[in-house]
Amino acid sequence: MGSGRREIEVMANLLSSNDIQAEVNRAHFRKNNCLAINVIGSPGAGKTTLLEKSLPLLKDELHVGVIEGDIFTSKDADRISVHQIPVIQINTGGGCHLDSKMVSKVLPQYDWKALNLMIIENVGNLVCPADFDLGEAFKVIVLSIVEGDDKPSKYPVIFRNAKAVVLNKMDLEKLTDVNMETMKQDIRAINPGIAIFEVSCRNGSGLKEWTSWLTQEVKAYQRIN
Ligand SMILES: Nc1nc2c(ncn2[C@@H]2O[C@H](COP(=O)(O)OP(=O)(O)OP(=O)(O)O)[C@@H](O)[C@H]2O)c(=O)[nH]1
Ligand SMILES: [Mg+2]
DSSP, X not given: OHHHHHHHHHHHHHHHHHHHHHHHHHHHHHHTTOEEEEEEOOTTSSHHHHHHHHHHHHTTTOOEEEEEEESSOSHHHHHHHTTSSOEEEXXXXXXXXXXXXXXXXXXXXXXXXXXXXXEEEOOSOSSGGGGOOOSOSEEEEEEEXXXXXXXXXXXXXXXXXXXXXXXXXXXXXXXXXXXXXXXXXXXXXXXXXXXXXXXXXXXXXXHHHXXXXXXXXXXXXXXXX
């Protein structure tokens, strides 16, 4: 009982120190007029692929930087660097999520005058990253439809806290028993205002809608900033 209480206190302190640094990061993004988004999803949902496919569509109007979060390896940063944009890999060395201090350490390495969108790909995980504010303007979920239509109701916290969800791998719909209406209804029951995009990174469907929405979000952020 006693040790249980101590564990709860430790977790609360960890979160509050994370929140303090997150506000510092948020002020940094605001000062530099750069919209920062925190992209969250299970391992293999297609987060890096979505970035790879979105960057060519975003590049005409926006100047994009990327922070890649992974437990080990720089594989995702290597994939993004092909697009000739600034990208830094953070390895958590075992941690299942990025935190605001890890993000703050890499911020000085970017040329902020040259950026208006910072995309942070979190460690593949649909649970832990939901609790850690990085200082982003908002969270985006990438959920591959093959994970199953029950996932939004089983993992509601992240859906409650996100501004948009990309339902990826739509090209595989016919090969699965996923019920798209159930999935979307469950998402809207958790978060009625969330923007939902049905995308296939494989055949390109839905990518234009997603990137146009994101471009508008950057413009809206810069207007009110
Ligand atoms: N069929 C299909 N496969 C896809 C699609 N998007 C991504 N994939 C594949 O899914 C696999 C995982 O994609 P990644 O982009 O590496 O996934 P991720 O979410 O970044 O994974 P982690 O960074 O390890 O968490 C790759 O083999 C992709 O080619 C899609 O729309 N359709
Ligand atoms: Mg990835």
